[in-house]
Amino acid sequence: QAVPRGLEGASAGRGLGHRFLKHLERTRVLLHVIAPDPAEDRSPVEDLDALEQELRQYGDMFDGRPRVVALNKVDSEEGAALIAETQAALRARNIPLFPISAHTHEGLDRLLEALWRRLEHFSVPG
Secondary structure, eight states: OOOOTTOTTGGGTOTTHHHHHHHHTTOSSEEEEEOOOSSTTOOHHHHHHHHHHHHHHHOSTTTTOOEEEEEOOTTSHHHHHHHHHHHHHHHTTTOOEEEOOTTTOTTHHHHHHHHHHHHHHOOOOO
16 A cells, blocks of 8 residues: 555655654644545555654554544545545545635635634543
C-alpha cells in the first residue's frame, strides 16, 4: 500500500518524520484531506489507511482522537465520482466525510463548523 508522497516512513523518522508527527501530538482533532490521485493503483481510502498506519506505528497517542476526513476536488469529475464510495467506507469506521473543493470553496463552511464542534468537546491529554 502506497503512502502519500512526503509521508513515507514518517513514523520511522524519514522526511519530516518525527518533527511532523510530534507536532500532531498537540492537536485535538485530526483532519485528513484526501483527494483523487491520477495513479490508477491508488484510492483516497487507501491513502487514508496509509496515513493512519503511519500514526499507529508512531504510537498510541492518537487513539481515541477525533478524526474528520475531507474529500477534496469534488468539483472535478473524478472527485465527484468518489463521494458515495468514500462516504460508505468511512461510515463503516464511524468517521465523517466532508466533500469539499478547495478551488470553489464548496463544502468548506460545513467542514469548518464540524471541526469547531469537535474542538469544543475534546481536549488533548497531558
